Amino acid sequence: xxxxxxxxxxxxxxxxxxxxxxxxxxxxxxEGRLLAYVQSRLRDxxxxxxxxxxxxxxxxxxxxxxxxxxxxEGYLFxxxxxxxxxxxxxxxxxxxxxxxxxxxxxxGWQPDAGARxxxxxxxxxxxxxxxxxxxxxxxxxxxxxxxxxxxWEKLKCIELLxxxxxxxxEVATALDxxxxxxxxxxxxxxxKLRTAVRKQNLSEDVFPELYQQQ
Amino acid sequence: MTRTLNQSDLEAYLDEALPPEQMARIEKALRADxxxxxxxxxxxxxxxxxxxxxxxxxxxxxxxxxxxEQLGSLLLGVLPDDAADxxxxxxxxxxxxYCRANLEDLxxxxxxxxxxxxxxxxxxxxxxxxxLGH
Numbered sequence: 001x002x003x004x005x006x007x008x009x010x011x012x013x014x015x016x017x018x019x020x021x022x023x024x025x026x027x028x029x030x031e032g033r034l035l036a037y038v039q040s041r042l043r044d045x046x047x048x049x050x051x052x053x054x055x056x057x058x059x060x061x062x063x064x065x066x067x068x069x070x071x072x073e074g075y076l077f078x079x080x081x082x083x084x085x086x087x088x089x090x091x092x093x094x095x096x097x098x099x100x101x102x103x104x105x106x107x108g109w110q111p112d113a114g115a116r117x118x119x120x121x122x123x124x125x126x127x128x129x130x131x132x133x134x135x136x137x138x139x140x141x142x143x144x145x146x147x148x149x150x151x152w153e154k155l156k157c158i159e160l161l162x163x164x165x166x167x168x169x170e171v172a173t174a175l176d177x178x179x180x181x182x183x184x185x186x187x188x189x190x191x192k193l194r195t196a197v198r199k200q201n202l203s204e205d206v207f208p209e210l211y212q213q214q
Numbered sequence: 215m216t217r218t219l220n221q222s223d224l225e226a227y228l229d230e231a232l233p234p235e236q237m238a239r240i241e242k243a244l245r246a247d248x249x250x251x252x253x254x255x256x257x258x259x260x261x262x263x264x265x266x267x268x269x270x271x272x273x274x275x276x277x278x279x280x281x282x283e284q285l286g287s288l289l290l291g292v293l294p295d296d297a298a299d300x301x302x303x304x305x306x307x308x309x310x311x312y313c314r315a316n317l318e319d320l321x322x323x324x325x326x327x328x329x330x331x332x333x334x335x336x337x338x339x340x341x342x343x344x345x346l347g348h
Contacts, residue, residue: 004281018347020339027338032323032331037315041234049334056338060345074276077312081230095244097228097254128264135268136275143278152300159278159308162268165222174307193268209268 008072016063027056030073034080041084051087055080131202138196142189153177157185162209219243222269224254228261231273233309279310285317 014022034055039048058079059066066075088094146155153175160171161182168186172179194210219240226232227240244250261270272278280288280301287293288301304310305317 015346020343020346023343023346024335024339027335027342031335031338032319033312033315035334036318036322037311040311040315040318041230041237049337053338053341056342057345060342071276073312074274077315078229078274084230094241095251097251097258132266132271136271136277139268139272140275140277150296152296155278155300156303156307159272159304163222163226163272163278164308165220165225165269207268 005071009068012063012066012068012072015060023060030076031056033073034076037077037080038084042087047087051080051083054083058083131207134200134202135193135197135207138193141196142192153181154185154189157182158189161186219250221253221257221267224250225257225267225270226273228254228257229270229273231311233311233314236309276310276312278304279313280304282316282320285313286320289317289320 011022011026015026031052034052035048038051038055039045042048042051055076059076062079085094089096143155146152156175157171157177160166160174161168166174168179168182172182175182190210190212193207197207197210223232223236223240227237230237232240244254266274280297284293284297284301288298293301301313305313
């Protein structure tokens with residue numbers, strides 16, 4: 001666990017005990033980045049400050065349910081994102097997104113490579129948490145390996161493919177490498193992740209992207 | 215760069231994770247094309263059923279985000295070249311909104327007056343402290 005994660009845990013422990021100084025410290029530590037995040041979207045300082053204020057209130061009201069294994073900064077950003085989304089909806093800038101009814105796979109309910117019906121991959125919350133944690137660990141380990149070995153091209157390539165969803169050709173252009181190199185990085189990455197998933201005895205249904213065609 | 219919206223763009227849109235100009239572009243597209251609403255709605259439903267993409271997990275866990283200390287080192291110009299190159303890529307090409315916010319905050323710390331910051335923090339504290347220990 002990183003030092004900052006450890007100090008955040010201690011800080012939250014004090015806030016849970018009702019320590020006002022600890023709450024002040026948390027505000028001082030995080031309000032600037034939260035304000036920058038919200039302000040970049042709203043371009044309205046007063047409104048952005050209101051959203052950050054709601055974020056801090058939201059944090060305290062949700063604190064009993066906060067899982068401390070989750071990094072504090074990410075948790076605060078996720079609350080800010082929800083408050084910002086609500087604000088934009090109220091202003092009419094962001095459309096309300098309804099839940100698609102089950103079985104509407106033509107609209108993309110199923111993951112791209114998922115051949116099985118959705119009902120077979122609806123699982124218990126606990127199971128889902130375990131699966132996501134296993135894949136998170138495997139991804140984090142892979143990213144750490146690339147960093148330690150200075151394999152920045154691989155990291156950039158996989159990030160563009162899976163986080164930005166770019167096709168191989170666009171990634172090759174963005175990184176000024178061949179499409180074959182992109183395909184090789186992708187193949188190697190998927191093979192490693194599949195191995196990690198199998199080691200955890202997770203079902204192949206869980207992340208169909210791992211079994212997609214290259 | 216203008217390109218076709220893909221599944222990852224829409225996933226990141228739902229998370230408020232894209233740079234503002236791309237968020238605005240998607241909002242405009244959603245207003246113009248009801249089929250796109252269906253696609254976003256399908257992602258929303260898939261997540262509610264507990265099915266997440268690798269991109270969701272990577273982005274949500276901020277697995278490749280530099281630390282705040284590394285962002286500070288970038289500003290000071292003391293990050294090693296290869297690491298600095300990656301951080302710039304993450305900020306500019308991937309467009310990580312959380313890291314951009316951290317960087318903006320670090321840049322702004324010198325620019326903003328002490329009293330303004332203290333006043334704002336007092337306001338946050340006073341409006342929320344009533345929820346402490348509940």
